[in-house]
Amino acid sequence: MENKEARIKVKTKPINRRYAKWGYIFALPFIVLYLIFTFVPMGNSLYYAFCYVRHYIGYAEPKLLSQEGYPWYQNFKEVFTAASFWDSVKNTFKFSIGQIIPEWILAFWLAVMMTDRRLKFKGRKILKSIFVFPKLLAGSTVGSLLTSFLLMFFGSFAFKLYMASMIDGFGFEFEDFECLTSMPFFIIIVSIFMHFGITFIYAVVGITSVPVEVFEAAEMDGANRLQTFFHVTIPCMRPVMLFITILSVVDCLGMSDIPAIFGYSSDRENLTLQIYIQMQAGQCLDRASVGCIVLLFLCAVISGIFYFAFFRDKDEEALRKMRRKEKRELARARGEAS
Amino acid sequence: MSENQLSRSFVKKTDLALKIITYIVSIGITALVIAPFVTLISGDIIDPAMKAARSESTLSFREAIDLVLRYTPLPGAFKNSMIISGISTVSCVYVSAITAYSLVAYEWKFRRIFNKFIIIVMMIPSNITIIGYYQLVWKFHLANKLCMVIFPAITAPLAVYFMKLYLEATFSKDILESARMDGAGEIRIFNKIILPLMKPALATQAIFIFLDSWTEYVIPGIVLVKDEKRPLSIMAMMFSGLAADMFEDPAIAALIIGSLTIFLVLPPIVLFAFLSKDIVEGVQLGSVKY
Numbered sequence: 146m147e148n149k150e151a152r153i154k155v156k157t158k159p160i161n162r163r164y165a166k167w168g169y170i171f172a173l174p175f176i177v178l179y180l181i182f183t184f185v186p187m188g189n190s191l192y193y194a195f196c197y198v199r200h201y202i203g204y205a206e207p208k209l210l211s212q213e214g215y216p217w218y219q220n221f222k223e224v225f226t227a228a229s230f231w232d233s234v235k236n237t238f239k240f241s242i243g244q245i246i247p248e249w250i251l252a253f254w255l256a257v258m259m260t261d262r263r264l265k266f267k268g269r270k271i272l273k274s275i276f277v278f279p280k281l282l283a284g285s286t287v288g289s290l291l292t293s294f295l296l297m298f299f300g301s302f303a304f305k306l307y308m309a310s311m312i313d314g315f316g317f318e319f320e321d322f323e324c325l326t327s328m329p330f331f332i333i334i335v336s337i338f339m340h341f342g343i344t345f346i347y348a349v350v351g352i353t354s355v356p357v358e359v360f361e362a363a364e365m366d367g368a369n370r371l372q373t374f375f376h377v378t379i380p381c382m383r384p385v386m387l388f389i390t391i392l393s394v395v396d397c398l399g400m401s402d403i404p405a406i407f408g409y410s411s412d413r414e415n416l417t418l419q420i421y422i423q424m425q426a427g428q429c430l431d432r433a434s435v436g437c438i439v440l441l442f443l444c445a446v447i448s449g450i451f452y453f454a455f456f457r458d459k460d461e462e463a464l465r466k467m468r469r470k471e472k473r474e475l476a477r478a479r480g481e482a483s
Numbered sequence: 484m485s486e487n488q489l490s491r492s493f494v495k496k497t498d499l500a501l502k503i504i505t506y507i508v509s510i511g512i513t514a515l516v517i518a519p520f521v522t523l524i525s526g527d528i529i530d531p532a533m534k535a536a537r538s539e540s541t542l543s544f545r546e547a548i549d550l551v552l553r554y555t556p557l558p559g560a561f562k563n564s565m566i567i568s569g570i571s572t573v574s575c576v577y578v579s580a581i582t583a584y585s586l587v588a589y590e591w592k593f594r595r596i597f598n599k600f601i602i603i604v605m606m607i608p609s610n611i612t613i614i615g616y617y618q619l620v621w622k623f624h625l626a627n628k629l630c631m632v633i634f635p636a637i638t639a640p641l642a643v644y645f646m647k648l649y650l651e652a653t654f655s656k657d658i659l660e661s662a663r664m665d666g667a668g669e670i671r672i673f674n675k676i677i678l679p680l681m682k683p684a685l686a687t688q689a690i691f692i693f694l695d696s697w698t699e700y701v702i703p704g705i706v707l708v709k710d711e712k713r714p715l716s717i718m719a720m721m722f723s724g725l726a727a728d729m730f731e732d733p734a735i736a737a738l739i740i741g742s743l744t745i746f747l748v749l750p751p752i753v754l755f756a757f758l759s760k761d762i763v764e765g766v767q768l769g770s771v772k773y
Contacts, residue, residue: 168591174695189615189618190616258505264498272509273759275517280694281694298515394606433614435612440611
């Protein structure tokens with residue numbers, strides 16, 4: 146009897162330990178599915194960068210480059226010496242930066258204004274649905290109708306500016322507006338239009354997640370809106386910011402559908418990295434794999450820079466380090482005592 | 484008049500100005516979104532082909548649908564799309580939620596490592612797996628199976644991260660302990676207590692996951708090559724290429740593609756209309772607490 150009671154006591158004491166196995170069980174489906182259906186194919190994709198796979202569709206294992214008598218870096222050499230590849234990387238960066246900066250400014254500005262308590266803005270929920278609407282239609286004929294309308298609108302706007310410059314009323318030259326009618330400008334405009342709603346929704350999620358008292362305190366201390374945003378809102382919504390950043394970075398670097406609307410351009414103005422990979426995958430899977438490696442590398446580096454520069458919780462990390470040190474010292478002291 | 488009062492009236496004025504500017508900007512964006520549809524209805528149409536469609540063709544919407552049904556496997560494609568998107572959305576949301584729950588509620592040994600793993604894996608663009616996935620599917624003779632499109636869509640690290648943030652904010656150990664006290668099993672606790680608790684996060688993610696899988700055409704394009712297995716997104720894309728050749732009158736072709744598009748566009752909008760009121764708002768997300 147006594148023995149049994151003692152055992153129960155021992156069993157109930159580390160209550161969290163006892164349920165730890167459920168943590169494994171609940172995480173297992175994700176891990177297994179992720180390993181099989183994402184990690185293995187990804188490893189395969191990256192492995193082909195070191196193989197010779199030309200005009201190859203079949204079931205046999207591809208051969209390594211060294212077996213075919215090439216040096217192992219042959220594919221990298223071919224890709225890195227191609228002008229089209231560098232154009233695609235350049236374009237990807239151009240489109241990404243051109244998209245992210247205005248999109249974020251617009252989305253965050255609108256989100257801050259609409260969630261501001263002092264302004265008492267009405268109709269946020271309806272506007273939220275309207276802002277996501279282009280994204281809901283994207284990838285269909287109505288989506289391209291929307292795109293073409295947008296192009297029309299900005300095209301006619303640019304044309305009016307042209308006219309104004311011809312009248313020469315404002316001292317503008319004809320060439321000043323050339324960038325407004327170029328393909329990259331349209332691509333950026335359409336991408337912003339399509340992607341802006343998602344950023345806006347998550348920005349509202351992040352800003353409303355900051356407790357109201359914090360804003361009140363900042364207001365009491367006399368902070369203006371800009372200060373409040375950069376010194377209170379952004380640090381408080383850090384986890385959601387990480388989410389928004391990675392969403393934007395991955396979407397922008399992997400952008401392919403909107404530039405593809407403009408079709409084939411001889412001077413490669415709308416060639417992005419993703420389109421480059423898709424085009425290469427038709428003939429040379431190995432070169433497409435090299436493109437994949439570059440895409441992965443860029444995503445990892447840019448997201449990593451953002452993570453380590455802005456979103457890592459430095460204080461918490463320091464605290465954890467301190468705790469670990471204390472624990473170690475305690476253990477050492479105990480060891481010495483015994 | 485004291486200085487304080489002066490500054491207050493100034494603040495009020497700038498507030499009003501800001502409010503008006505915000506309204507103007509948001510109404511402008513709304514106009515940009517809605518204008519294409521208004522022009523479509525009012526008759527001042529941009530596309531010359533569409534303009535011709537208005538003046539010449541005598542096809543009603545019903546006749547256009549009949550033509551679509553005659554020339555395309557629309558019901559089958561719609562069913563395939565519904566199966567793929569429905570199952571992958573539901574299972575993706577469920578798996579993400581249960582993974583997030585395992586990260587928040589239990590103290591297992593590799594929890595911190597797994598957490599870091601999720602954050603790292605979020606940064607991987609989904610498109611880079613495609614080449615390897617293509618080889619995998621064809622090597623094991625798994626092509627033309629709908630489940631091969633569903634499986635890779637189930638795991639979404641971004642959704643897991645978002646749900647983890649939400650759960651960290653709303654979940655408390657007391658609920659868990661009292662439910663255990665009442666003798667509920669762990670799976671039952673998750674299904675009956677945690678899932679309803681996470682409803683806003685589930686709704687937010689479900690919209691975007693459904694949208695992604697509904698408009699996805701790369702993975703279905705390489706896995707499903709048989710005609711009767713194709714989802715709607717690919718079927719519509721192929722048919723809109725064919726329609727221009729099939730029908731001599733471009734107006735009729737445009738009308739038919741347009742009526743096909745309605746089926747492509749409607750489900751995400753309906754889902755959004757149902758779920759948009761549940762989108763997360765006003766919950767203290769993340770580890771920053773005061």
